[in-house]
């Protein structure tokens with residue numbers, strides 16, 4: 001029994017790590033480099049529009065997530081669904097809306 005408990009204690013942190021499978025450092029890098037290649041390195045706008053919080057106030061969190069995942073059809077804004085999970089898109093939406101990239 002105690003051996004089983006010890007096993008559970010060892011496994012729990014690893015499982016928790018998998019559930020929260022969002023690598024904030026990698027995502028921050030992606031936003032700055034990949035999104036930044038079109039939206040400007042400080043996201044003030046370039047080929048794509050300004051992504052700073054003031055410019056995104058007309059978006060609610062969910063819509064912003066959808067724009068990130070599906071892109072803007074007919075424009076240069078690509079869908080990121082092939083590269084990002086919904087959790088990751090959610091993280092980026094929060095990051096942009098709260099000015100994490102400023």
Ligand code: HEC
Pocket residue numbers: 030031034035036037038039047048049050051055056064067068072075076077078080092
């Ligand atoms: C290849 C260039 C390119 C890349 C890379 C790119 N975007 Fe865009 N993005 C655009 C363009 C162009 C638009 C404007 C589309 C339009 O005309 O409505 C846009 C629009 C947007 C909008 C809507 C802005 C608004 O005010 O309506 C959001 C949000 C956005 N992009 C987020 C991102 C994020 C987050 C990333 C990185 C994961 C990213 N984009 C990467 C080109 C790009």
